[in-house]
Amino acid sequence: MDHGQADVAADPDAHGHVDVDTVQLSAELVEAASVASHDIAEYALWLGDDSLVLAQHLGWWISRAPELEEDIALGNIALDLIGHARSLLHYAGAESGRTEDDLAYWRDEPEWRSAHLFEQPNGDFAHTIARQFIAAHYLFELYSALMNSTDATLAAIAAKAVKEVDYHRDHSIQWVLRLAQGTEESRRRMITGLSDLWPFLEELFVDEPLIDRLEGIAVRPSSLRALVEAAMSPVLAEAELGVPRGFISSGGGRRGDHSENLGPLLAELQVLARAHPGATW
Numbered sequence: 573m574d575h576g577q578a579d580v581a582a583d584p585d586a587h588g589h590v591d592v593d594t595v596q597l598s599a600e601l602v603e604a605a606s607v608a609s610h611d612i613a614e615y616a617l618w619l620g621d622d623s624l625v626l627a628q629h630l631g632w633w634i635s636r637a638p639e640l641e642e643d644i645a646l647g648n649i650a651l652d653l654i655g656h657a658r659s660l661l662h663y664a665g666a667e668s669g670r671t672e673d674d675l676a677y678w679r680d681e682p683e684w685r686s687a688h689l690f691e692q693p694n695g696d697f698a699h700t701i702a703r704q705f706i707a708a709h710y711l712f713e714l715y716s717a718l719m720n721s722t723d724a725t726l727a728a729i730a731a732k733a734v735k736e737v738d739y740h741r742d743h744s745i746q747w748v749l750r751l752a753q754g755t756e757e758s759r760r761r762m763i764t765g766l767s768d769l770w771p772f773l774e775e776l777f778v779d780e781p782l783i784d785r786l787e788g789i790a791v792r793p794s795s796l797r798a799l800v801e802a803a804m805s806p807v808l809a810e811a812e813l814g815v816p817r818g819f820i821s822s823g824g825g826r827r828g829d830h831s832e833n834l835g836p837l838l839a840e841l842q843v844l845a846r847a848h849p850g851a852t853w
Contacts, residue, residue: 612723613667614685614782615790617675618826619714620660621686624676625834626707627653628841629694638697645743649704652736659729677845681835682828688821689772691833695765698758701747702765705804708741710776713799717791726789745807752811763813770816775823776800782826 608616630650637643661672689707694700715737718730751762777797783790808815824830845851 607666608663608723608725610667611782611785612726612789613664615786616660616664616726617685618687620657620664620672620675621684622690622707622711623653623660624657624841625684625686625690625837626703627651627657628837629690629703630700632694633697633700646700649740649743652733652740656729656733656736659732663725663729673845677842681830681838684828684830684834684838685826686830686834687772687775687825688823688831689769689776691825691831691837692769692772693833695768696761698751698761698765699768700765701744701751702762702769704740705744705748705766705807706769706773708737708744709800709803710773710796711737712741713796713803714791717796721790722788741803748807748813749811752813762811766813767816767818771819771821772823773800774820775825778823778826780826 627650630646630653633646634643634650637646657676658672661675665671665675689703689710692699692703694703712734715730715734719727719734721727721730748762751758753759777793777800779792779794783792805815825834
């Protein structure tokens with residue numbers, strides 16, 4: 573799952589094969605001497621699953637984005653998210669003796685912990701940008717706060733991730749403004765995208781019981797609401813877009829209750845590994 577490049581010239585057998593035993597993980601995991609507790613591992617799954625599911629969606633746009641530069645930009649964002657997911661799932665898996673690949677490819681839908689926002693389908697390009705706008709603002713505030721975690725590994729992962737998510741946030745802002753201030757059609761689609769995705773914002777701020785058991789380690793979701801809303805508000809004002817109103821999604825992804833969109837995405841994500849167990853490439 574690592575998006576870094578291994579040196580394959582010295583090994584004629586290595587054509588993109590990734591092995592956690594031979595490819596060094598990100599630096600934030602190298603000095604982690606302790607294994608995550610069960611609760612910390614569960615929290616790492618929350619964050620890792622969010623990133624991996626979103627990355628899978630964004631990868632679809634490669635060769636389909638409206639501009640060549642966007643093929644590259646969305647692909648790079650997806651690779652960043654895969655990097656975050658790999659670090660988080662590696663940390664989570666150590667508790668049960670599973671690798672990040674085990675967690676990515678061999679869990680069934682009820683075992684995943686992604687929030688519903690990240691599971692929502694791409695839709696048109698404006699829908700993707702609306703989802704990215706909300707997700708990137710949330711992730712930026714989350715990782716900014718998580719850098720202060722008393723868990724050294726989570727803090728280090730966050731310190732690396734926040735720099736990349738800051739770019740993701742800026743990228744989404746530029747496209748929200750461009751679409752909202754473009755043609756009548758692009759503005760209509762941007763409004764529709766935000767209206768369709770906004771109901772899934774609420775779940776990101778729900779304090780599940782797990783959070784009470786991780787005081788000082790996890791970020792309390794409800795503490796992020798004001799920060800996320802304050803960061804998005806000026807962008808919406810500049811774009812002359814109102815805050816969408818309407819139904820609020822009941823959520824439940826943190827407990828394994830997912831939207832109807834996760835199953836098909838996992839089928840695509842996991843099909844190769846399950847069809848050819850143990851295969852390497």
